[in-house]
Amino acid sequence: MASVSFKNIEKSFGATKIIHGISFDISDGEFVVLVGPSGCGKSTLLRMLAGLEPISGGVITIDDKVINDLDSKDRDIAMVFQSYALYPHMTVRDNMAFSLKLRKADAELTNTRVANAARILNLDPLLDRFPRELSGGQRQRVAMGRAIVRDPKVFLFDEPLSNLDAKLRVAMRAEIKALHQRLKTTTVYVTHDQIEAMTMADRIVVMHDGIVEQIGTPLELFDHPGNLFVAQFIGSPSMNVLKGTLRQADGREWVEALGQQWPSLTHAQARDGQSVHYGVRPTDITVSASGNGIPAKVIVVEPTGAETELLLEVGGAQLVVVMHGRTAVQPDDVVHLEITAEKSHVFDGTTEKRLD
Amino acid sequence: MSAVAIQAGDTPAARKSGGMTSWEKWGLILVIPYLLIFVVFVIYPVGYGLWLARHPESYTKLFADPIFFRTLVNTLIFVVVAVNVKMVVALFLSGFFLHTRWWIKALSLVFILPWAVPSIPTILSMRFMLNPEWGVINSAIFKLTGMDGPNWLNDPTLALSFSMLAHIWKSLPFWTLILLAGRMAIPGEQYEAASVDGASNWQKFCFITWPSMRSLFLTSTILSMIWTLGDFNSVYLLTGGGPADLTHVLATLGIRYLRLDQVDLSLASIVVALPLILPLVYFMMKRLSK
Amino acid sequence: MSAGLRKSRITWKMVSTEAKLLLIGIPVFLWTIIPIYHMVLFSISPRNAATSGRLWPKEPTLSNFSFVFQQKHFYLDHFWAQLGNSLVIALSVGALTLAVSTAAAFAISRLKVRGGRTVMNMALFTYFIPAAFLAVPMYKTMGNYGLLNSQWSLILAMVTIASPYCIWVLKQASDKLPWELDEAARMDGATAMQLFRLVYLPLMVPSLVAVGTYALLLAWNEYLYAFLLLSKDSSVTLAVALGNFLAADDSPWELLMTTGLIYALPPAAIYYAFKRYMVSGLTAGAVKS
Numbered sequence A: 001m002a003s004v005s006f007k008n009i010e011k012s013f014g015a016t017k018i019i020h021g022i023s024f025d026i027s028d029g030e031f032v033v034l035v036g037p038s039g040c041g042k043s044t045l046l047r048m049l050a051g052l053e054p055i056s057g058g059v060i061t062i063d064d065k066v067i068n069d070l071d072s073k074d075r076d077i078a079m080v081f082q083s084y085a086l087y088p089h090m091t092v093r094d095n096m097a098f099s100l101k102l103r104k105a106d107a108e109l110t111n112t113r114v115a116n117a118a119r120i121l122n123l124d125p126l127l128d129r130f131p132r133e134l135s136g137g138q139r140q141r142v143a144m145g146r147a148i149v150r151d152p153k154v155f156l157f158d159e160p161l162s163n164l165d166a167k168l169r170v171a172m173r174a175e176i177k178a179l180h181q182r183l184k185t186t187t188v189y190v191t192h193d194q195i196e197a198m199t200m201a202d203r204i205v206v207m208h209d210g211i212v213e214q215i216g217t218p219l220e221l222f223d224h225p226g227n228l229f230v231a232q233f234i235g236s237p238s239m240n241v242l243k244g245t246l247r248q249a250d251g252r253e254w255v256e257a258l259g260q261q262w263p264s265l266t267h268a269q270a271r272d273g274q275s276v277h278y279g280v281r282p283t284d285i286t287v288s289a290s291g292n293g294i295p296a297k298v299i300v301v302e303p304t305g306a307e308t309e310l311l312l313e314v315g316g317a318q319l320v321v322v323m324h325g326r327t328a329v330q331p332d333d334v335v336h337l338e339i340t341a342e343k344s345h346v347f348d349g350t351t352e353k354r355l356d
Numbered sequence B: 001m002s003a004v005a006i007q008a009g010d011t012p013a014a015r016k017s018g019g020m021t022s023w024e025k026w027g028l029i030l031v032i033p034y035l036l037i038f039v040v041f042v043i044y045p046v047g048y049g050l051w052l053a054r055h056p057e058s059y060t061k062l063f064a065d066p067i068f069f070r071t072l073v074n075t076l077i078f079v080v081v082a083v084n085v086k087m088v089v090a091l092f093l094s095g096f097f098l099h100t101r102w103w104i105k106a107l108s109l110v111f112i113l114p115w116a117v118p119s120i121p122t123i124l125s126m127r128f129m130l131n132p133e134w135g136v137i138n139s140a141i142f143k144l145t146g147m148d149g150p151n152w153l154n155d156p157t158l159a160l161s162f163s164m165l166a167h168i169w170k171s172l173p174f175w176t177l178i179l180l181a182g183r184m185a186i187p188g189e190q191y192e193a194a195s196v197d198g199a200s201n202w203q204k205f206c207f208i209t210w211p212s213m214r215s216l217f218l219t220s221t222i223l224s225m226i227w228t229l230g231d232f233n234s235v236y237l238l239t240g241g242g243p244a245d246l247t248h249v250l251a252t253l254g255i256r257y258l259r260l261d262q263v264d265l266s267l268a269s270i271v272v273a274l275p276l277i278l279p280l281v282y283f284m285m286k287r288l289s290k
Numbered sequence C: 001m002s003a004g005l006r007k008s009r010i011t012w013k014m015v016s017t018e019a020k021l022l023l024i025g026i027p028v029f030l031w032t033i034i035p036i037y038h039m040v041l042f043s044i045s046p047r048n049a050a051t052s053g054r055l056w057p058k059e060p061t062l063s064n065f066s067f068v069f070q071q072k073h074f075y076l077d078h079f080w081a082q083l084g085n086s087l088v089i090a091l092s093v094g095a096l097t098l099a100v101s102t103a104a105a106f107a108i109s110r111l112k113v114r115g116g117r118t119v120m121n122m123a124l125f126t127y128f129i130p131a132a133f134l135a136v137p138m139y140k141t142m143g144n145y146g147l148l149n150s151q152w153s154l155i156l157a158m159v160t161i162a163s164p165y166c167i168w169v170l171k172q173a174s175d176k177l178p179w180e181l182d183e184a185a186r187m188d189g190a191t192a193m194q195l196f197r198l199v200y201l202p203l204m205v206p207s208l209v210a211v212g213t214y215a216l217l218l219a220w221n222e223y224l225y226a227f228l229l230l231s232k233d234s235s236v237t238l239a240v241a242l243g244n245f246l247a248a249d250d251s252p253w254e255l256l257m258t259t260g261l262i263y264a265l266p267p268a269a270i271y272y273a274f275k276r277y278m279v280s281g282l283t284a285g286a287v288k289s
């Protein structure tokens, strides 16, 4: 049980600086997901917390104690690696007991802890196997078991699911989440998959090019993305974004883009004629065959069963719309789009910051 | 917060225990044995040897020794002929051992023997085979023709040739094995694709095998040249440098001088060999220390 | 074209391939086996029958072996002692080389010791300098150190010659171990030495076997250094003793060949026993191009 805090963390490899002053706090028992595109520095940040990478600048504290100069073994942190990093020459049992053995814990304690972890993760029948005799999902569980046995202050996960197939990934996602709810150990979880982030996190830290773009609960990020990057990164399919001009008249506000008028709420900071990015999520557009709204031509119809995804064209640009259920719409049909102003997102054209 | 900030100022450079983590310390401790060996048994001998070989007179004396030039020529012949013959044969045989037959597998076990057993007994065995009076070769010649065979090792040309054969006999298996490993690393699909395109065996060799083996073959040849330059046994045990010191190579000449108590000449002959070796060593270092 | 005709043509082609293979295989076999068979033939032939020109002695005998084992010849006075010397020296070189080079490879590859690259290059350089050229300086050096005629001189010289290649092979193999294993061990609380003992060594066993065998065989087979550095009849290795037979023209060949055979058998046996490790371990190093 512990709180973690990053203060102005910086990291350079040689002359290249790849993390530019990151600060945020993680409270006790929280499940925080670091998410961002490949190469943005997530793993590096996690590894600095783990003590596997020296910290170039700033301080990391665990429970208000500065840990910059502690060896990783003295930080009381356990980590699950993407490649699992199980010791190939040890059985599952020995893999899990290894850290306790190094700490010279007594045999009884070790046995109870291993048995406990094995029970939680359904590893009992596998305890005497070697890692090479396990499936990917089982290895993944052993890697978690190895972390649980230590009963650390903080769990770290670095893309633990990316070597699994899609179905197993969903199952393991739920398992990790359930595990966290049961153990309530502070957890930092790195992924580049925003769905993993959305489904698992108490709070998400969106990173990009070595800085933090936004921190918030999954729904905060989804409903109020602070900038264009977060808007497009969170949510799948990703948000439709149009470049346009903001118009204000009669206390009303809208965005002109692609020769159409797109409804938006009024923004205090906005001024008439400002260039903006107009965003709307595919699920927030209503399509009707006739009536009013913005006309659009259907290009592709992709039914997935419960939902139907439409690819539409408006004024030379393409939009994605997700409809519930099924539709009779055919390619080349012309449909009409309706958007409620509350569901729109407007970002400044140059700073790409959200307008409020 | 400000207290933390002050601490932050000196963290990046700060390291524990005299600027070294315990891991770095162990790293140092663990390389020290080898470093000691290197300093005591490589640096010191080489330095001492160069120091002993510092007198110009040694070189004048060396160059004045007729054996020395003969040795240089022998060494060049040995390296150029023996290595190239050996490598070409090894390349050919590596193709042969690629075939899957039970008897080829069995043969490969026998074939490796010359490399797996020490040189002395086998080279001495060859030496006895070549003995003019009792050796099996001349006995056979006598039985078949009623005439005495030649005194094989008493003719410098023949003696050097047999040394080269002994050298090839000893090291051919190793290089065949290396080139075989290289051949096995070529994906089979390439050959299948070539077969579909109607390539002949020779074309397959030219367009698939050789391009992928060229670099390995070159490296192997250079390495083999270096090792051949240092092959003492094949010459010393078979001919002893004789007859009349006419079959020495650089590897045995130094020992000959040493036995004659001419240490300065001995070391000078090694120093003279350096221009031959160092470029090859440099080439190998560049290749392998990537 | 009928099926039968086609079939017979294929068979003919197969026969010709087999014939070609045999045409290569038989000479290769003879070339390889003749000097070895010649040695075996001598060792089982009675004293005067060895040179009879027969392919198999009329009365094969093991009396040569009993001669050797009972040291019943002037050249063989110290046979058992020399065999023992060869063994002790080879085992010591194997063990020492293994210790020195494993430690160095671990430090360079896994602990990333500063200057590790330089150490590696120094080792490679030593590896490429032919041992014969280092022999005379080494002989003079051992004289300076006062080690001449002590078996330590040969052991240390052979460790010097064997370890560069061993370090290199071990480093190549170490570099292939996943880096995360070390990190996982560090997070599990392992010290550098615990990582070495509990994770690194067990995973390196195949390469360690290859490298240890290499060093052992190198020392057992060594002739030049052994005859330079050791001289007392009771302290030389069997290799030197065999070389001493050459001193006289009337050497008892059948005894020399018998002793030679006894001397050659252990390395051959070891080679075959560890063939799997040797071939993969040693060619993996050399094939990198």
Ligand SMILES: Nc1ncnc2c1ncn2[C@@H]1O[C@H](COP(=O)(O)OP(=O)(O)OP(=O)(O)O)[C@@H](O)[C@H]1O
Residues within 6 Å of the ligand: A013, A018, A036, A037, A038, A039, A040, A041, A042, A043, A044, A045, A191, A192
């Ligand atoms: N040891 C290193 N030396 C030099 N550069 C490095 C090193 N490790 C990482 N980098 C660089 O730092 C940047 C961030 O790497 P990091 O591994 O943290 O990315 P990531 O966000 O985890 O990406 P991914 O999702 O692909 O794992 C990358 O540009 C990478 O090239």
Ligand SMILES: [Mg+2]
Residues within 6 Å of the ligand: A042, A043, A044, A158, A159
């Ligand atoms: Mg990463």
